[in-house]
Amino acid sequence: MRLLILGGTRFLGRHLVAAARAREHHVTLFHRGNHAAPPDPHVQTILGDRHRDLTKLQGRHWDAVIDSSGYLPQSVRASAEALGAGVGRYVFISSVSAYADLSASGITESAALASLTTEQLQHAAAMDTSGPVSAATYGPMYGGLKALCEAAADTVLPNRVLTIRPGLIVGAHDYTDRFTYWPVRMANGGEVLAPGRPQRFVQFIDARDLAEWLMTMIERQQTGIFNATGPAETVTMEGLLETCCAVSGRDSAITWAAESFLLSEQVRPWSELPLWIPEETSHQTNGLMAVSAEQAVAAGLRYRPLDDTVADVLRWYREHEQGRTLRAGLTAEREHALLQKWHDGQ
Numbered sequence: 001m002r003l004l005i006l007g008g009t010r011f012l013g014r015h016l017v018a019a020a021r022a023r024e025h026h027v028t029l030f031h032r033g034n035h036a037a038p039p040d041p042h043v044q045t046i047l048g049d050r051h052r053d054l055t056k057l058q059g060r061h062w063d064a065v066i067d068s069s070g071y072l073p074q075s076v077r078a079s080a081e082a083l084g085a086g087v088g089r090y091v092f093i094s095s096v097s098a099y100a101d102l103s104a105s106g107i108t109e110s111a112a113l114a115s116l117t118t119e120q121l122q123h124a125a126a127m128d129t130s131g132p133v134s135a136a137t138y139g140p141m142y143g144g145l146k147a148l149c150e151a152a153a154d155t156v157l158p159n160r161v162l163t164i165r166p167g168l169i170v171g172a173h174d175y176t177d178r179f180t181y182w183p184v185r186m187a188n189g190g191e192v193l194a195p196g197r198p199q200r201f202v203q204f205i206d207a208r209d210l211a212e213w214l215m216t217m218i219e220r221q222q223t224g225i226f227n228a229t230g231p232a233e234t235v236t237m238e239g240l241l242e243t244c245c246a247v248s249g250r251d252s253a254i255t256w257a258a259e260s261f262l263l264s265e266q267v268r269p270w271s272e273l274p275l276w277i278p279e280e281t282s283h284q285t286n287g288l289m290a291v292s293a294e295q296a297v298a299a300g301l302r303y304r305p306l307d308d309t310v311a312d313v314l315r316w317y318r319e320h321e322q323g324r325t326l327r328a329g330l331t332a333e334r335e336h337a338l339l340q341k342w343h344d345g346q
Helices: 011-022 073-086 118-125 135-156 181-188 207-219 237-248 259-264 283-289 294-298 306-321 332-344
Strands: 002-006 026-031 043-047 062-067 087-093 161-166 191-195 224-228 253-257
Touching (some): 011 026, 011 207, 062 207, 073 135, 118 135, 135 161, 161 207, 181 306, 191 332, 207 224, 224 294, 253 332
Parallel strands (some): 002 026, 026 043, 161 224, 191 253
16 A cells, blocks of 8 residues: 655654554655654655645545644645545544543543634634644644544545544653653652552553554545544553563652642642643543543454553663653652652651
8 A cells, every 4th residue: 555644753653654664555754854754765755844835745646644743624624635536545643632521431432522712723823833743732722623623634535534533642752751751760760759549540552553553444444533542441550650660670669649749739740740630630631541442442453561562662762762851750859859748748
């Protein structure tokens, strides 16, 4: 098959390329050149900005396009229109954030989607897209924008769109470090500050599992909408940290601090303590770690063991990122101060 990836040089894109090449598909990347493309003679590169250079894609044919960098509905619409009859399937990588209500567990693909005000849409349309763009760029507008992007692709290419709504994607090459922090921190040893209840469930998906399943879906010429999250209610925070200890061979001492203490110390959920969503105060997002992936599993999504994911992240970090300051997680100084204050209050 001939595949086009809009983006493809960072995190999930790199895993998509690896999965496609493992199946001997020919891959074309359309990206701005800010990050190096894989050194593979079967991976072609077209340099360009999807907001300005879509004419470079016209008049060519691909069996499928994977849009892993669509954040604005107008840019997704323009991409779909530019490709038109030249593409068999349009695979749009959306997000579970597209749902209007993330307060309850078990959200399925039929749940209502988020919406935006006219003012928010105008603000998003006026934002500068020349620099790095991510979910954080659009803040609270992110989910609503993803929902509108889905609609834009489906309007232009009806019955030819496969929409994927992942939750937290983890693995090697993750530039956010939202998962990487925990394997690296546990491998460093010593006393580790952990948030809230040890038995709180966490949900994420290995980027390799997602990429390999997506290749299968594309080969089947599948369309429709699928949540692509990890298995719900199988991994606890305690289980994750214990697995990190076992894989790294370090016997770190885990100290579980109450959410009330962490919040009073203004510890930032998700960024300073990744995977932590306060149960006491974040009722509107309590379902974010319990989204249903039953439909995707029925369509062949499979999960590798947790220790495989942790080991791969640690290997990547040690071989390519060792010594780099992590973009998420507590600094050593901040963690030490919090641990001391927690113990003093007990």
